[in-house]
Amino acid sequence: MIHCTSKETKNTNKEVQKSSKTAINQVYSYSNKQEFEAFKALQLDSTHANLLNPQVAKDAYQEVSKAWVKLHADIGNFLSEKEFNWNSSDSAIKVFHKIYFEGNGQIKHHFINVVTPSVSNAKVEEFSTLLRQFGANYQVAIKRTTPFAQCGKTKYAN
Secondary structure (H helix, E strand, O other), X not given: OOEOOOOOOOOOHHHXXXXXXXXXXXXXXXXXXXXXXXXXXXXXXXXXXXXXXXXXXXXXXXHHHHHHHHHHHHHHHHHHHOOXXXXXXXXXXXXXXXXXXXXXXXXXXXXXXXXXXXXXHHHHHHHHHHHHHHHHOOEOOOOOOOOEEEEEEEEEXX
């Protein structure tokens, strides 16, 4: 698993209000240019501290790492329960995730980039749909007073 870093962020009331007007659990895919542009326009990195950055979550880095691993294990289990198949000849599928959470741990925005080139756009869309279903009732075990993010690469067995 590779972790990405971001600069420490500051929230203003205006930014939080702007963020909270968007529906919960939006999924954006890099392969869908319209979704990607919508995601970029939100500028979420300016309002959500990346807790996987050890400089941001110094005292809670172990807790955050455990929550990240559990989140992706839970996603993998959900995909299995839904009998999702990538229809790829690759043994592992690499996906870059940027997940933005409300302070209560609920997923608000989820950006994905399926890095494995053999995965079709149709499968990426199906994966996005399943992530929306997964995130509708999921809360990560971390709670903060402000919105936060986690990002990195994950490999899913195929």
